[in-house]
Amino acid sequence: MxxxxxxxxxxxxxxxxxxxxxxxxxxxxxxxxxxxxxxxxxxxxxxxxxxxxxxxxxxxxxxxxxxxxxxxxxxxxxxxxxxxxxxxxxxxxxxxxxxxxxxxxxxxxxxxxxxxxxxxxxxxxxxxxxxxxxxxxxxxxxxxxxxxxxxxxxxxxxxxxxxxxxVAYDRFAATDPAARAARRAKHGRYILTVGGIEPRKGSLDLLEAYALLRAARPDVSLVIGGGETLFDYRDYRAAWEARARELSVHPIVLGPVPDDELPALVAGADAFAFPSTKEGFGLAAMEALAAGTPLVVRDLPVLREVFADAARFAATVDDFAAELHDALAVEDPTKRDAGRILAARHTxxxxxxxxxxxxxxxxDGVGRGSPRYARPADPRSALPTLE
Missing domain, CATH: 3.40.50.2000 (Glycogen Phosphorylase B;)
Known part of the structure; x- marks a missing residue:
């Protein structure tokens, strides 16, 4: 084929x-x-x-x-x-x-x-x-x-x-210990999110939650990786940076992370935050589970479906701060093992x-060239002209 x-x-x-x-x-x-x-x-x-x-x-x-x-x-x-x-x-x-x-x-x-x-x-x-x-x-x-x-x-x-x-399970589950240690030496204890700073990723909510968390855990950094996008989020990014100054917090913004460095960055994190307001699956979060990193996600039906009891769920900014605090404070082997088992199933x-x-x-049905496939009379009628 x-x-x-x-x-x-x-x-x-x-x-x-x-x-x-x-x-x-x-x-x-x-x-x-x-x-x-x-x-x-x-x-x-x-x-x-x-x-x-x-x-x-x-x-x-x-x-x-x-x-x-x-x-x-x-x-x-x-x-x-x-x-x-x-x-x-x-x-x-x-x-x-x-x-x-x-x-x-x-x-x-x-x-x-x-x-x-x-x-x-x-x-x-x-x-x-x-x-x-x-x-x-x-x-x-x-x-x-x-x-x-x-x-x-x-x-x-x-x-x-x-x-x-x-999910590339082995790539994240078998992270080089030296590379993981190097990330910890560079950032100290840190919460990681991947996907950049944009509205759909819930970046402002995570910033607010991190500011609340800092009151109890001033030793923990927030690290943000990724950020390649087709869209223009400069106004949102400016609002995010202004709010960070108001809250007196200083997240570490890495921008796009080289692919070969990503597993160590994920495995080195003390928790992975996934506050997206809209997702279809949550691939980056599943990679975190493969790495054995505690996961806190927004309480969305799709993420309940995908992650079940392998993740912690948060509906509000206060919830995110509390769940991240608990993930940092208490090692939960049951959730970690459930996360690894879940990630390993997704090949x-x-x-x-x-x-x-x-x-x-x-x-045998409506494949390319099949007479059973019928296109609308003007397939571009709903789309502004491309010429």
Whole structure:
């Protein structure tokens, strides 16, 4: 089977991590897999080495003008990836997009499968239209959790197959002790969060919780890794920095972390905070469990579904401060062991087998070129013009 997996970025975001790991697992099962993506900022490859069994097509995406807004950037992203992909699209048996940009780029060339990692609610018109079309027009849907699949069913009447993420368990569970010790020597005791400073990651709430925690635990630092994003969060970042000054706290902001340094950073933490306001699975949090790091997450239905009794849950800022305090104060081998067992169950090999089973169910139905697939008369009618 010849499979194209499409993503919008080469940067270390959850959906991109998912795309590469799935591609490698599919290729290890003998499938012919190509990953297509945009190379932003001069990128010619992905944030980490990719197994050579996976073919890569990184489409150059030059920077726009200094005043280019989010909407025009979205439309330009779709147009650039579409132009590159459309001439090759017919050679694939399966075209599988992982986000709204890549789905919009792929669909004019033929049927597209879409993994909906989580549901967003955008106000930028171009992005809202991109998001809506990438939900309603693909001919088959996957989700990484039942909670998100239920959102699709309730909001759009769409039935999605649920295939959870895998996790690179051994990579995080077998962290080099010397590298872990080096992180502890550098940061002391620390709480870690990964994903940058942005609204969906609940960064302001975590800042407030950390300020409360500092009253009892002044020896503990807050370390923030990651932060690559397509969107402009400068105003949110400025508000976050102003609030940090008001609270007299000084988090350590690392920015993007080299991939080979991430396991030691996660394993070295005394607790991992995951205050996201919206998630589809929580891959970074599952990596923390693989590393044996205590986990505190926001009390969301999807995270209850995924993490069950392996995590601590917090609904408010006060709750986060209290749960982080308890995670730091009391070692809980039961939760640690439950977390490791849970993470070990989520393998990319199992996810790849389930994807292949799903792809095969489509082969005799509405696969690419099938007469049973019927597109709307004007598939771009809901999307602002790309020309």
């Amino acid at each position: 010849k499979i194209a997996l499409l993503s919008y970025s080469t940067k270390p975001r959850g959906g991109v991590v998912h795309t590469l790991a799935l591609a490698e697992a599919l290729a290890a099962l003998g499938e012919d897999v190509t990953v297509w993506s945009l190379g932003r900022g001069g990128d010619q490859g992905f944030f980490r080495p990719v197994d050579p069994s996976v073919q890569l097509r990184v489409v150059p995406f030059p920077d726009g003008s200094s005043d280019e807004g989010v909407g025009p950037r979205i439309l330009r992203s779709i147009a650039v990836l579409r132009r590159a992909f459309e001439s090759a699209s017919a050679e694939y048996d399966i075209v599988h997009a992982q986000d709204c940009i890549s789905a919009n780029a792929a669909m004019p060339s033929g049927p597209c499968i879409r993994t909906v990692h989580h549901i967003d609610h955008f106000t930028t018109p171009e992005l809202a239209a991109c998001h809506e079309r990438a939900i309603v027009e693909p001919y088959a849907h996957l989700c990484v959790s039942r909670a998100v699949a239920d959102e699709l069913a309730h909001g759009w009447g769409i039935k999605a197959e649920v295939i959870p993420n895998g 990319w090999t199992a996810a790849a087998h389930r994807h292949l089973d799903f792809y095969r169910t489509l082969a």
